[in-house]
Amino acid sequence: MLTMQRLDQQDAQHLIAGARAKATEIGVPMCIAIVDESGNLIAFERMDGGKTSSVIIAQEKAYTAAAARKATHEYNQICQPGHLVFGIHTTLSIVGGGLPVTVNGEVVGGIGLSSGTPPQDMECAQAGIDHFLAQIS
Amino acid sequence: MLTMQRLDQQDAQHLIAGARAKATEIGVPMCIAIVDESGNLIAFERMDGGKTSSVIIAQEKAYTAAAARKATHEYNQICQPGHLVFGIHTTLSIVGGGLPVTVNGEVVGGIGLSSGTPPQDMECAQAGIDHFLAQIS
Amino acid sequence: MLTMQRLDQQDAQHLIAGARAKATEIGVPMCIAIVDESGNLIAFERMDGGKTSSVIIAQEKAYTAAAARKATHEYNQICQPGHLVFGIHTTLSIVGGGLPVTVNGEVVGGIGLSSGTPPQDMECAQAGIDHFLAQIS
Amino acid sequence: MLTMQRLDQQDAQHLIAGARAKATEIGVPMCIAIVDESGNLIAFERMDGGKTSSVIIAQEKAYTAAAARKATHEYNQICQPGHLVFGIHTTLSIVGGGLPVTVNGEVVGGIGLSSGTPPQDMECAQAGIDHFLAQIS
Numbered sequence: 001m002l003t004m005q006r007l008d009q010q011d012a013q014h015l016i017a018g019a020r021a022k023a024t025e026i027g028v029p030m031c032i033a034i035v036d037e038s039g040n041l042i043a044f045e046r047m048d049g050g051k052t053s054s055v056i057i058a059q060e061k062a063y064t065a066a067a068a069r070k071a072t073h074e075y076n077q078i079c080q081p082g083h084l085v086f087g088i089h090t091t092l093s094i095v096g097g098g099l100p101v102t103v104n105g106e107v108v109g110g111i112g113l114s115s116g117t118p119p120q121d122m123e124c125a126q127a128g129i130d131h132f133l134a135q136i137s
Numbered sequence: 138m139l140t141m142q143r144l145d146q147q148d149a150q151h152l153i154a155g156a157r158a159k160a161t162e163i164g165v166p167m168c169i170a171i172v173d174e175s176g177n178l179i180a181f182e183r184m185d186g187g188k189t190s191s192v193i194i195a196q197e198k199a200y201t202a203a204a205a206r207k208a209t210h211e212y213n214q215i216c217q218p219g220h221l222v223f224g225i226h227t228t229l230s231i232v233g234g235g236l237p238v239t240v241n242g243e244v245v246g247g248i249g250l251s252s253g254t255p256p257q258d259m260e261c262a263q264a265g266i267d268h269f270l271a272q273i274s
Numbered sequence: 275m276l277t278m279q280r281l282d283q284q285d286a287q288h289l290i291a292g293a294r295a296k297a298t299e300i301g302v303p304m305c306i307a308i309v310d311e312s313g314n315l316i317a318f319e320r321m322d323g324g325k326t327s328s329v330i331i332a333q334e335k336a337y338t339a340a341a342a343r344k345a346t347h348e349y350n351q352i353c354q355p356g357h358l359v360f361g362i363h364t365t366l367s368i369v370g371g372g373l374p375v376t377v378n379g380e381v382v383g384g385i386g387l388s389s390g391t392p393p394q395d396m397e398c399a400q401a402g403i404d405h406f407l408a409q410i411s
Numbered sequence: 412m413l414t415m416q417r418l419d420q421q422d423a424q425h426l427i428a429g430a431r432a433k434a435t436e437i438g439v440p441m442c443i444a445i446v447d448e449s450g451n452l453i454a455f456e457r458m459d460g461g462k463t464s465s466v467i468i469a470q471e472k473a474y475t476a477a478a479a480r481k482a483t484h485e486y487n488q489i490c491q492p493g494h495l496v497f498g499i500h501t502t503l504s505i506v507g508g509g510l511p512v513t514v515n516g517e518v519v520g521g522i523g524l525s526s527g528t529p530p531q532d533m534e535c536a537q538a539g540i541d542h543f544l545a546q547i548s
Contacts, residue, residue: 001381001410002459006276008185017303038312038463041192044181048145050254058351067464081491084484086528087505091468108275185276189312190341194365212359217355231361273371282459315466318455322419329452 006036007101008111011132012043015101015111018131022124023047028116030124031058032074035110039067042101042109054114061121062099073122097121101129103136143173144238148269149180151185152238152248155268160184160262165253167261168195170248176204179246191251198235203247209235210259233241234258238266240273280310281365281375281383286317289375289385292405295323302333302390304398305307305332309384313341316383328388335372335395346372347396371395375403377410417447419518422543423454426512426522429542433457433535439527441535442469443548446521450478453520465525472509472532477521482510484533508532512540515548 007015012034016017029049034042039062046055061072073096075134079084082127088094100107111128113121144152149171160167162201166186171179176199184191198209205212210233225231233255238246248265250258281289286308291373297304303323308316313336315384320329335346342349353360362368375383385402387395418426423445423520433443440460445453450473472483472505479486484507489496499505512520522539524532 001377004278004280008276009182011275011516014262017236036312038310040189040190040312040316042183044178045146046177046179052177073412078311082488084487084507084533085485086201087483087490088468090332091471091503092464092506100494103275114308190338190344190366194362197365209361214356215359216361221352227364228362230365233358259358283456312463314457314463315455316444316457319420320451320453326449326451 003100004037005066005106006016006035007042009042011109013049014103014132014135015128016043016045019111019113019128020045020047021131022127023113023116024115026120026123028120030113031055032041033062033112034057034114034126035059035062035066037108039063039110044097051115057093057095058097058112058114060093061095061112061114062110063112063114064110065098066107068092068101069107070073071100072096073118076137077137101132103127130136141174142240142243142245144171144179146179148273150244151269152265153180156184156248156250156265157184158263158268160250161251162260163253163257163260165257167250167252167258168192169265169273170249171200172199172203174203174217174245176200176247184219188252189244192209194230194232195234195243195251197230198232198251199247200249201247202235202237202249205229206237206244208219208237209233210255221269234262236266238269278311278384279377279380280318281308283405285304285314285383288406288409289402290317290319293344293398293402294319294321295385295387295405296401297387300390300394304387304395305329305387306402307332307336307386309333309336309340309386311340311382315339323393325389330390331367331369332371332386335368335369335386335388336384337386337387338366338384339372339374340381342366342382345373345374346370347392357358361374372401373403375406416514416517416519418445418453420453420526422520422547425543425546427454427456428538430522430524430535430539431456432542433538434440434492434524437527437531437534439531440464441524441526441532443539444469444473444523446473446477447472448477448519450521462526468504468506468526469508469523471504472523472525473521474523475503475521476509476511477518478525479503480511480518482511483507484529508536510536510540513541530531
C-alpha cells in the first residue's frame, strides 16, 4: 500500500487567497483552479470579471502541473518543433500559469491561473504558493 | 441590448457556505459547484472526503439547472421511456441535486451537489439557496 | 494536508492474479483493470481471448467503483426510470463487474472486469479482492 | 481471409519486464503500455511513482506505434511546420517513447513509455523490446 500526501480544502483556500490577492493587486481578475496530487479538482474560483474561456484553461494548467509534476511554462520552453517532447501540448497544457505545489519534496497538488498574460498568470500562481507555504510553515 | 443578472463571487460563496453547512450537519462530504446564468463555473469546492467522481457530476448538475432553467430532479421525473423528453439525459444531468438559483423571477445561476444520495444532494443544494437568499434579502 | 492510502503495484498484481484464476476456472478470458483510490489506472491485463470492447468497459467499471466508492451493480439496481439516480449511467458505469477495494474501512482502489456476463464479471472481481485480502492479511 | 500475428499476454509481460528493469535501473518510475497490432490495450503497468498524466500518454504512444507502424519519435522529427505530415500530432502521439514491436518483419504490437524525458522513455521502450526478443528467440 502507498501513502500519499494531498492538499486539503483549507490548503486550497490558502492557495486561492494568495493568488487572488496578487490578481487584485495587478488589476487582472482571474480564474483560479486548485487540484490534488492526482490532478482532480479541489477548489475553483472565477473572480468577478474572469474570462469564461479561462474556466477550462485554469483547470488544464493545474491538472498538468500536478499530474505531470512540472510547471506548464517549463513544458512550453521545450515543446517546440524538432524537440522530442513536441506534441505533448495536445494532451497537457503548456501555457504558462500552472505550477505544482510541493511540500517536503513531494508534489501534493497543483495551481492553475488564467485570464491574464502568461507572465501575469505565472506571477499570481506563484503568489498563491508563497502564501500557502507561509501559512503552513 | 440585453442586460443580464448574474451571481457574483460573493453570492457563490454564500451558496457554497449554506450547502457546506448542511452537508456537514448530515455527515456527508460533498462536491459543490456554482455556475452563472450561462452555465459557466464560478466556484467549486470539494469538501475533504468528497468523491472524485462527483467533481464532474456536481458541475453537470449545476450546468443543467442554470442553462436549462430547471431542477435536475424535475427532468428526472419526466425523463422516462415513452415521454418525449426521454433521451435528454445523454446531454443534461437528470440526477437529483441540481437547482436553478432564481432572484426576482429570473434565473441568475445554478448550484449542483454530488457525493450523497440524490435526496441528500437535493437537500444540501436547497440549503445553499436558502442561505444565499437570506443573505441578500 | 490529507493522508491517503492507495494500492501499490504489488497489490494490483494480487488483485489481477485472483481475478485471472477465477476467469480461467470458469473458462471466460477477461479484461481486468485495477485503479487507485482516485480512479486512475494502475494495472491492466487483457487475457488472451478477452474482448476488445472490454478494454474500455473494464476501466470504466474500476473507475466508478473507486471514485464513487460503490459497486457498479449497486448503481445498476437503483438506476431505473423514475428513480432520482437515473441518468448517472451516462457518466459512470452501472454494469455489474466493478467493485471498490476497501482496506481498514477506506476505499484504496477499484477493480473492474469485463468480457463475460455481469454475474461472471462480478464473480471474478470478487475473486480478485478475496485473493488480495488473503495476501495482505 | 487474413491471418494476423499478435502479441499474446505472455509476450506483453516480457515487454513490460524489460522496460520496468531499465526504468528501475535509471531510477525513473514509468507508465508502461502494451497494445496489439490493432492498437488495442493488452497490458498496462504504472510503476509506483509513475505520473498520473502518463497513464494516457503511454497508451497514446503505444497506440500510435502499433496502429501507424512507426516509432513516435520518427513522426516527431518530420512533424514540423511546412512538412505535409504536420498536424498529425492532433490525432497521433509524436512524443518520443512509443515503438512498434516487429517480429519477422511484421508489426505485431506496440509499446509506449511515459514519465521520464523522451530519451528516457525511448530507452526503456527499447529495453522492453530487447528483452522480449531475447525471450522468444
